[in-house]
Amino acid sequence: MRKRQLAWWLWAAGTVLIVLSWFDVVTPQVGWVGFAIGMCGSILGWGLRPPRSPQPSVDTNNDQAPKV
Numbered sequence: 001m002r003k004r005q006l007a008w009w010l011w012a013a014g015t016v017l018i019v020l021s022w023f024d025v026v027t028p029q030v031g032w033v034g035f036a037i038g039m040c041g042s043i044l045g046w047g048l049r050p051p052r053s054p055q056p057s058v059d060t061n062n063d064q065a066p067k068v
């Protein structure tokens with residue numbers, strides 16, 4: 001499982017637990033645990049950055065006319 005997928009599943013599971021606590025299906029303590037799980041998923045998701053594309057080592061604008 002990729003980190004991005006893990007982050008999404010943590011966030012979704014935490015959200016489900018929070019909503020279930022609103023409807024008294026689970027205790028408020030379980031809702032707070034869901035809040036913590038969702039927060040971990042959010043932090044994991046925000047902490048991930050897409051890989052950077054390599055920057056060209058030479059100037060690619062050589063084909064343009066020089067500015068006067």
